[in-house]
Amino acid sequence: MKLGMFRLGMRTFKTGLSVMVIIALFAFLHRGNPMIASLAAVFSLRQDFETTLEFGKSRVIGNAIGGIFAITYFFVFDLLHESQWVTIIVVPLLLMLLISINDGLNNNKGLIGSVAAFLMISLTIPEGASYMYAIERVFDTFLGTVIAIVMNIGVHPRDAATIAADLADRQRHSKK
Template sequence: MQLGRFRLGLRTLKTALAVMLIITSFYFFHRPPFVACLAAVFALRESWDKTLNFAKVRLISNTVGGIFSLFYFLVHQATHQAAWVSMILLPLLVIIVIVLLDGFNYNSGVIGAMAALLMISLNIPAGATIIYVIDRIIDTFIGVVTAIIINRFWSPKKAT
């Protein structure tokens, strides 16, 4: 559907559906949906093939970002939430993640890894346990899998 320069396309509808499904299911499990919704938005592409290819990169980048956010959490806890950990260690982790993904030729996953690393690391509530961080890492995977499933069953058929 198009109105002048503005277009409502299938990808937009699929993205909204992914967000709706995540918010609804997370509501029933009493989980915050933010990380999963954002992961789904990042992963959802215009076609099944593109989503599947990008999902591989997303899963790898989410894993890298998640592992480094876990490392950040452990150091932050061990230093009794010292401010320097956020000011110095987190930017160093950003550098390491970018260099690693670039070195393995996963440049298209850098933004996703940064989103996972920073969203998880900078939103850890006071008194959180390691389970909180692991739950947010799992949330990123839930978002990517939701995008894959939606695109698998709701993609335009190719003309034969």
Template sequence: MQFGRFRIGLRTLKTAMAVMLIITVFYFFKRPPFVASLASVFALRESWDKTLSFAKIRLISNMVGGLLALVYFLVYSHTHHAVWVPMIFLPFLVIVAIVFLDGFDYNSGVIGALAALLMISLNIPPGATVVYVIDRIADTFMGVLVAIGVNRFASPEPKKKG
């Protein structure tokens, strides 16, 4: 659909559909949809094939970002919320994530890993437990899975050559 210079394409509609599904499902499970919605936006690509190949990288990067967020939470809790932990230790974990993913040639997953790490780490509410962090890690995986599903079932069938 074209409006002068502006258009609404299939990827735009699929992205909105993925976010809508996550918000709706998470509403019924009384879970915050922010992390999953953002993960789905990061993972959704213009085609099923590109989404599927990127999803592997996204799942690995989510795992790296999520595990580092768990490390952050444990250190932050153990130090009784010391101010140096977000100021010094969290940027150190950013370096660890970048170096690790670059070392395994997952450079395209760096932004996703850092998004997961920072979204989880910088939004830990007072009094949260390790369950909160694990829930947010699970949310990132759910967002990617919704993006895969939406892109699989909301994409037109590829035209057969021949």
């Protein structure tokens, strides 16, 4: 749909629909703030199912790494009595290590998501929260990514064999 120089494309529509599903799901489950899951869906949703699935894989790897680092930060923060200096020193050190690990794993597509997950979780831990807070936020990022992938299933439905062949072909061409 186009209105002058503005257009509402299918990707924009699917993004809005993904965020709507996430907000509704969180309200139904009384899950709290849907921000992290919504951002994960926006970051992950791409023009078609195959690209979203490929990007989603990198995002899941990045989220897992970012989440592990956020949980690590939480334990250090808690161990050192929630001192502000821990945040000032430990977050940047973990951030540098996080970037290095993603780079070493050649997870450049998932790097921004990894950093975003780490910073959003680490810097929004409410006072007195347990490590479960960090684990739940990591789960939220996975949930948002999965919803983005599901949104693209109906757009270009294809059988699993065709999708697998296309992904293998893309990987062969990217290694050249």
